[in-house]
Amino acid sequence: MGLAKVCSVRRVAAFLLFIAAVPLYVVARRALERLRPVIKRCRACGAHYRRVAWQKLSYLGVMDDGFGGHHLELRNCACGSTLSLPA
Numbered sequence: 148m149g150l151a152k153v154c155s156v157r158r159v160a161a162f163l164l165f166i167a168a169v170p171l172y173v174v175a176r177r178a179l180e181r182l183r184p185v186i187k188r189c190r191a192c193g194a195h196y197r198r199v200a201w202q203k204l205s206y207l208g209v210m211d212d213g214f215g216g217h218h219l220e221l222r223n224c225a226c227g228s229t230l231s232l233p234a
């Protein structure tokens with residue numbers, strides 16, 4: 148086997164590793180996300196949200212919780228209900 152052939156095999160292997168790394172990264176991230184705690188459940192539709200999913204919901208704003216100095220972050224659930232979480 149010539150040097151050129153070894154180099155091309157290494158290049159192909161590196162390329163395949165690179166191509167495989169992206170879906171592996173996505174799968175690993177999803178698996179890790181499932182280990183994280185549910186931080187919010189929607190009482191209207193039953194959906195539950197972990198941190199990453201919560202941050203992907205449409206953001207409405209922040210409001211005072213009415214108990215002095217604390218704030219609630221408001222986001223819309225996929226069903227359309229407005230959810231709040233201490234900010």
Ligand SMILES: [Zn+2]
Pocket residue numbers: 189190191192193194224225226227228
């Ligand atoms: Zn909902």
